[in-house]
Amino acid sequence: xxxxxxxxxxxxxxxxxxxxxxxxxxxxxxxxxxxxxxxxxxxxxxxxxxxxxxxxxxxxxxxxxxxxxxxxxxxxxxxxxxxxxxxxxxxxxxxxxxxxxxxxxxxxxxxxxxxxxxxxxxxxxxxxxxxxxxxxxxxxxxxx
Amino acid sequence: xxxxxxxxxxxxxxxxxxxxxxxxxxxxxxxxxxxxxxxxxxxxxxxxxxxxxxxxxxxxxxxxxxxxxxxxxxxxxxxxxxxxxxxxxxxxxxxxxxxxxxxxxxxxxxxxxxxxxxxxxxxxxxxxxxxxxxxxxxxxxxxxxxxxxxxxxxxxxxxxxxxxxxxxxxxxxxxxxxxxxxxxxxxxxxxxxxxxxxxxxxxxxxxxxxxxxxxxxxxxxxxxxxxxxxxxxxxxxxxxxxxxxxxxxxxxxxxxxxxxxxxxxxxxxxxxxxxxxxxxxxxxxxxxxxxxxxxxxxxxxxxxxxxxxxxxxxxxxxxxxxxxxxxxxxxxxxxxxxxxxxxxxxxxxxxxxxxxxxxxxxxxxxxxxxxxxxxxxxxxxxxxxxxxxxxxxxxxxxxxxxxxxxxxxxxxxxxxxxxxxxxxxxxxxxxxxxxxxxxxxxxxxxxxxxxxxxxxxxxxxxxxxxxxxxxxxxxxxxxxxxxxxxxxxxxxxxxxxxxxxxxxxxxxxxxxxxxxxxxxxxxxxxxxxxxxxxxxxxxxxxxxxxxxxxxxxxxxxxxxxxxxxxxxxxxxxxxxxxxxxxxxxxxxxxxxxxxxxxxxxxxxxxxxxxxxxxxxxxxxxxxxxxxxxxxxxxxxxxxx
Numbered sequence: 001x002x003x004x005x006x007x008x009x010x011x012x013x014x015x016x017x018x019x020x021x022x023x024x025x026x027x028x029x030x031x032x033x034x035x036x037x038x039x040x041x042x043x044x045x046x047x048x049x050x051x052x053x054x055x056x057x058x059x060x061x062x063x064x065x066x067x068x069x070x071x072x073x074x075x076x077x078x079x080x081x082x083x084x085x086x087x088x089x090x091x092x093x094x095x096x097x098x099x100x101x102x103x104x105x106x107x108x109x110x111x112x113x114x115x116x117x118x119x120x121x122x123x124x125x126x127x128x129x130x131x132x133x134x135x136x137x138x139x140x141x142x143x144x
Numbered sequence: 145x146x147x148x149x150x151x152x153x154x155x156x157x158x159x160x161x162x163x164x165x166x167x168x169x170x171x172x173x174x175x176x177x178x179x180x181x182x183x184x185x186x187x188x189x190x191x192x193x194x195x196x197x198x199x200x201x202x203x204x205x206x207x208x209x210x211x212x213x214x215x216x217x218x219x220x221x222x223x224x225x226x227x228x229x230x231x232x233x234x235x236x237x238x239x240x241x242x243x244x245x246x247x248x249x250x251x252x253x254x255x256x257x258x259x260x261x262x263x264x265x266x267x268x269x270x271x272x273x274x275x276x277x278x279x280x281x282x283x284x285x286x287x288x289x290x291x292x293x294x295x296x297x298x299x300x301x302x303x304x305x306x307x308x309x310x311x312x313x314x315x316x317x318x319x320x321x322x323x324x325x326x327x328x329x330x331x332x333x334x335x336x337x338x339x340x341x342x343x344x345x346x347x348x349x350x351x352x353x354x355x356x357x358x359x360x361x362x363x364x365x366x367x368x369x370x371x372x373x374x375x376x377x378x379x380x381x382x383x384x385x386x387x388x389x390x391x392x393x394x395x396x397x398x399x400x401x402x403x404x405x406x407x408x409x410x411x412x413x414x415x416x417x418x419x420x421x422x423x424x425x426x427x428x429x430x431x432x433x434x435x436x437x438x439x440x441x442x443x444x445x446x447x448x449x450x451x452x453x454x455x456x457x458x459x460x461x462x463x464x465x466x467x468x469x470x471x472x473x474x475x476x477x478x479x480x481x482x483x484x485x486x487x488x489x490x491x492x493x494x495x496x497x498x499x500x501x502x503x504x505x506x507x508x509x510x511x512x513x514x515x516x517x518x519x520x521x522x523x524x525x526x527x528x529x530x531x532x533x534x535x536x537x538x539x540x541x542x543x544x545x546x547x548x549x550x551x552x553x554x555x556x557x558x559x560x561x562x563x564x565x566x567x568x569x570x571x572x573x574x575x576x577x578x579x580x581x582x583x584x585x586x587x588x589x590x591x592x593x594x595x596x597x598x599x600x601x602x603x604x605x606x607x608x609x610x611x612x613x614x615x616x617x618x619x620x621x622x623x624x625x626x627x628x629x630x631x632x633x634x635x636x637x638x639x640x641x642x643x644x645x646x647x648x649x650x651x652x653x654x655x656x657x658x659x660x661x662x663x664x665x666x667x668x669x670x671x672x673x674x675x676x677x678x679x680x681x682x683x684x685x686x687x688x689x690x691x692x693x694x695x696x697x698x699x700x701x702x703x704x705x706x707x708x709x710x711x712x713x714x715x716x717x718x719x720x721x722x723x724x725x726x727x728x729x730x731x732x733x734x735x736x737x738x739x740x741x742x743x744x745x746x747x748x749x750x751x752x753x754x755x756x757x758x759x760x761x762x763x764x765x766x767x768x769x770x771x772x773x774x775x776x777x778x779x780x781x782x783x784x
Binding site for chain 2: 009010013014017018020021022024025028029031032033034035036037052054066069070071089090091092095105
């Protein structure tokens with residue numbers, strides 16, 4: 001085999017592999033990327049039930065309720081303008097509390113309740129997820 | 145005084161780096177021997193001064209000098225000394241100073257130890273290293289000065305994030321930084337070789353130990369980081385496809401590809417241009433990693449400071465280095481002469497496919513990591529890309545890669561015949577089919593990815609030992625052992641991942657004292673809850689008794705509350721048995737006196753990290769073996 005041919009084959013292989021990878025990535029991204037919503041976004045646009053999304057905002061004051069089974073928590077996420085009711089089964093993170101930032105991963109149900117599979121709270125007193133900070137800022141400017 | 149001395153040392157070393165770059169560049173252009181002779185000593189002096197600055201910062205942290213802003217923001221007099229010490233790099237400025245310190249020391253090591261390379265190429269390499277250093281000195285001095293004073297000094301420091309108050313912090317960042325910086329040296333070698341048109345086996349042999357070393361440390365860093373997330377976060381997961389994890393995985397993938405291609409270049413003189421390109425990609429990935437982790441654009445425990453100026457600074461550095469290197473590559477790739485040829489069916493051919501697959505996986509991880517950032521800055525749309533994407537896109541490619549791992553090491557260099565291969569892969573295929581049969585019989589409802597993972601792991605395990613077949617084990621070179629153990633480590637790790645994801649049993653309950661819960665082979669009795677106190681925290685400690693057959697043992701998970709800064713963390717109780725781990729997390733209590741308990745039985749989960757350790761060990765053996773052989777060769781040459 002000539003050297004030119006070998007280089008050409010290698011190059012072709014590389015191009016095919018790259019295109020394959022990009023196509024694979026694109027199709028997976030289309031199905032799997034979870035969009036981030038604030039309660040206001042969720043109220044404005046209809047999010048189809050069952051679609052994996054993230055919901056970010058503050059845990060509303062006096063909204064945390066524990067179910068009798070002892071492991072299910074219900075609370076309300078607010079961004080100052082709108083609210084969403086959330087249900088979560090599991091141990092809430094250490095810094096999950098009322099009037100504190102939260103990001104919930106999960107999906108909406110038919111009745112508009114958000115069922116969270118995972119809860120992310122801010123890591124320490126100084127820190128708030130940038131997305132939550134952004135959402136809070138947006139809703140404050142909406143109020144004005 | 146100490147802080148001012150540190151700042152002065154930092155300015156001086158920045159000036160030396162600039163001098164190193166200018167003398168190297170001008171000297172090479174004009175052929176001025178006197179200028180070139182000065183480059184090595186300058187690289188050494190620069191390293192000494194940077195180390196001095198870093199040591200002075202450590203002293204400030206150990207003495208809790210609160211008149212320094214960085215110390216006041218991150219230190220606390222009540223912290224155990226280990227965390228005062230490790231806290232030096234548990235923050236943005238300190239960790240960047242550590243980065244540049246390691247970089248300068250690596251440059252000095254190249255100047256001191258490298259003897260195989262042609263002198264001009266070495267000088268060009270040191271100049272490239274100085275150019276990288278210069279960017280980071282600028283970043284430190286103009287955007288994140290670790291020695292800035294605070295006036296008036298506060299009475300007490302603000303403490304360190306409790307999640308970081310873990311012995312792992314002392315090792316995790318230095319390990320990863322050493323890995324990143326090792327790749328920067330490989331990059332500098334590539335730039336040096338391009339500048340002096342010296343891309344060939346000699347350059348590859350000089351670069352290989354650095355690539356191997358960086359790869360070993362990245363492997364250790366990723367393995368340790370994964371175990372840290374597993375036991376410290378209390379979520380029971382070992383990999384979350386978090387951008388911060390990807391930031392260390394991407395350089396690792398590139399380094400793995402580079403490691404294999406540099407071997408082809410060093411021993412077979414093939415894949416010249418491709419190896420140089422990979423060196424550029426690998427360093428780019430460590431820069432992308434640094435950018436992701438340090439710019440504050442990510443939501444994580446690593447995002448110490450959210451300062452847009454810093455993110456912008458690193459982004460500009462990133463564009464400069466990658467763009468510059470790619471431009472140089474494009475300009476000089478024509479001068480890279482063709483290396484020796486090989487057949488598609490050969491060890492080289494398999495390594496090319498290995499490289500392509502690794503690069504494709506790297507591309508997928510990169511797209512998934514950067515896509516949310518790009519989408520947000522371009523359209524304002526906020527979205528996140530999580531495990532479903534990465535598993536669906538990268539999983540199949542990783543499995544194909546394992547097939548190549550079975551075949552590749554059993555092929556001969558240069559050219560081979562496919563029909564000779566059949567006999568050699570018979571045993572791996574047999575073992576894989578046996579594994580398939582066993583898994584399908586024992587666990588018929590297993591999902592496809594873990595099933596294939598277990599089957600391929602069996603095949604790779606058999607194939608990885610095959611190179612030892614009919615060899616005299618005592619006389620087998622150390623680097624062959626290295627390859628065998630690393631490949632075996634991959635099989636072990638993949639088997640652990642597949643077993644964990646397929647067979648984990650989980651229970652989430654609200655339990656009263658005295659109640660017993662069943663999880664996997666264990667029944668776990670909830671005995672008591674007691675308050676306990678540590679040096680800078682208080683905690684609620686649960687006591688549980690786990691029973692399995694005749695054996696029983698105690699588990700003590702804790703929910704800790706730190707007071708500086710006020711934070712709560714969960715300390716999971718983990719018990720390792722031969723066939724897996726029992727993992728218990730204590731949650732919150734309710735009004736009826738019940739406590740949330742989360743219990744996991746994770747069969748063979750420890751194999752994941754044991755495999756990681758084996759991969760790193762194999763790398764270490766290969767490194768020692770190569771260095772030894774080269775020293776012997778050098779000695780022979782000296783005698784001849």
